[in-house]
Amino acid sequence: MKNRTYHNPVGVGKYTGLLLISPFLAGALLLTLYPFVSSFILGLTDCGLIGQPELIGLENYREILSSREFLQSAGVTLRYAAILVPLKLIVSLGVALLLNIELKGIGAYRTAFYIPSILGANLAVVIMWQFLFTSGGLANQLLKLFGAQPAGWYGDSAHATAIIILLRLWEFGSAMVIFLSALRDIPREYHEAAKVDGCGSIRGFFAITLPLLKDVIFLNLILQTISALQEFNAPYMITGGGPMGSTTTVGMVIYDEMFRYHNAGYANAVSWTLFVTITAVVLLLFKVTGRIRKEHP
Amino acid sequence: MKKLLRYLILTAIAAMMIYPLLWLVGASLKSNDEIFSSAWFIPKNPDFSVYIGAWKTVTPYTMGHYFLNTFLIILPKTLFAVISSVLVAYGFARFDFPLKKLSFALLMGTMFMPSIVTVMPMYILWSRLGLLDTYIPLTLPALFAAEGSFVFMLIQFMKGIPKEFDEAARIDGCGALRTLFYILLPCIKPVVVSITVFTFLWTMNDFLTPLIMISSVEKYPLSLALRLSADSTGDGYEQNRVLAMSVIGLIPSVAVFGLAQKKFVSGITAGGLSG
The missing domain is CATH 1.10.3720.10 (MetI-like)
Structure with missing residues (x-):
């Protein structure tokens, strides 16, 4: 280790590279590591708007785990991710498969599918989405058009959750683009060989395409899960967390505790609880999918 | 035949993706009554004057001010x-x-x-x-x-990018930064x-x-100005004005995406970057 040689062009010292990446290292310390540790320490205090903050150990965590409000929001967030992520993966993979042939005007389709992902986080679109589901909004107009009963979208938890899920599902384009580029990398010969061997297109999908895509599917699964568990914008703006807290995500609880009630200590403990949960879910996904990912090398 | 089916499904999905945005543009030109009485996006009597009010916003500043703020960040x-x-x-x-x-x-x-x-x-x-x-x-x-x-x-x-490019530059006397600038950057x-x-x-x-x-x-950047207007307008009146503000707010993003679209979609595909 000590005598490791560094393979650099002639005249370049071993610290040149380190110097070049130093902005990143400084940033990792200042913008990631520092707040990360600082958040944990704050979570051990009763830091609030008034008084000197004092260390109170794991008191915040005990309060969190017995708080009905937190437990409800944890349930809401996990259920939301459990519904949204699989749906989004299926839709984005399905559409990517449909797009993965030589079609005329394919670029226009790709653009149409991608635009919502680009604009979806824009507040203008979030406002639009809120309008779509008001009692006389587009969603109900369409339901009437097809002879169904218009719904009171903001009135019950199932419908309110559906509004948020539909918005995020509408933004499947970013996941689709990743799938599409992976599909393009699969050599055409594989499918042709399978066809010669009498393999139908459905069997071809399960025998060739799916195993080759497993890494990309996993990547999308992780990315989508992490972002779903942090959901804040959409429920904050569209449903306000209601009705009866049924769309109040953990992200919203953190925001309220920190910026509305100014309980910095408690808020940081909640955000660490969320961080640990996200890490646990990601590790669980690694473990559960590990066997599948290894079986088809 | 199979190809036709594929086109049909893709077109149906594309319509679902784009229609809400068309509806938004249409609704901003409708009267408040019409917004909530028809699913069709084209307004009967388009009223463009709403955009004057939208540009002025409900705050002391115009949309132009918030655009400028956003660009000062960007x-x-x-x-x-x-x-x-x-x-x-x-x-x-x-x-x-x-x-x-x-x-x-x-x-x-x-x-x-x-x-x-x-x-x-x-x-x-x-x-x-x-x-x-x-x-x-x-x-x-x-x-x-x-x-x-x-x-x-x-x-x-x-x-x-082949490392030989760097080597050639180095032989010609370029240091690390000049190699980056003249060889890799292009x-x-x-x-x-x-x-x-x-x-x-x-x-x-x-x-x-x-x-x-x-x-x-x-x-405030644009996003906060939009929220302020949406909140302070609330239900009941001037909804077309909020929608018109949203349309204005989306124009820069759509324009940039449209201009860069060709280079850009292939770029993300290469880098595996998501939106």
Whole structure:
């Protein structure tokens, strides 16, 4: 280790590279590591708007785990991710498969599918989405058009959750683009060989395409899960967390505790609880999918 | 036949994707009654005067003011992001140095770091430095190659450029920085375009960071101004005005996406970057 040689062009010292990446290292310390540790320490205090903050150990965590409000929001967030992520993966993979042939005007389709992902986080679109589901909004107009009963979208938890899920599902384009580029990398010969061997297109999908895509599917699964568990914008703006807290995500609880009630200590403990949960879910996904990912090398 | 079916399904999905946006544009030109009585997006009597009110907003400032604010954030942010990401990626792609593996693992780690854990301590830090309600908390982090996916995309791209190019430059007497500038930079132009476009779009979309860091209306970026108008208009009246503001607010993003679209979609495909 000590005598490791560094393979650099002639005249370049071993610290040149380190110097070049130093902005990143400084940033990792200042913008990631520092707040990360600082958040944990704050979570051990009763830091609030008034008084000197004092260390109170794991008191915040005990309060969190017995708080009905937190437990409800944890349930809401996990259920939301459990519904949204699989749906989004299926839709984005399905559409990517449909797009993965030589079609005329394919670029226009790709653009149409991608635009919502680009604009979806824009507040203008979030406002639009809120309008779509008001009692006389587009969603109900369409339901009437097809002879169904218009719904009171903001009135019950199932419908309110559906509004948020539909918005995020509408933004499947970013996941689709990743799938599409992976599909393009699969050599055409594989499918042709399978066809010669009498393999139908459905069997071809399960025998060739799916195993080759497993890494990309996993990547999308992780990315989508992490972002779903942090959901804040959409429920904050569209449903306000209601009705009866049924769309109040953990992200919203953190925001309220920190910026509305100014309980910095408690808020940081909640955000660490969320961080640990996200890490646990990601590790669980690694473990559960590990066997599948290894079986088809 | 099969192809026709494929077209039909794709067209149906495309219609579902685009129709809400068409509806938004149409609804902004409708009367408030008409917005909520018809699913069809084309207004019967389009009323363009609503856009004058929308441009003026319900605040003391016009939309133009908020656009300017947003661009004052986007401009330095983009510049910082491009310079820092290119330097860092160059270091990773072309040089060997102590702690390289660890640093790379750190880069991957920051990409998966949930931002929710870091946002509150950063708020406290900026507040102690007395920099809340300035654009520094929104722009300065970009100077530290804060967006790992940009660096990652650049590394991938740089690795595809033959090292012989660098060698040739070195023989001609170019140092590390001049090699980067004259040899690599021209090759990575498409990625630089992608970084610029993404920084633009993400900053236009960003809501939580300015919500936390910016408190005076005068300094609001567009996203906060939109929220303010949506909240203060509420239900009942002037809904077409809020919708018109939303349309105006989307125009820069749509325009940038449209202009860069060709280069850009192939760029993301190459880098595996998501939106």
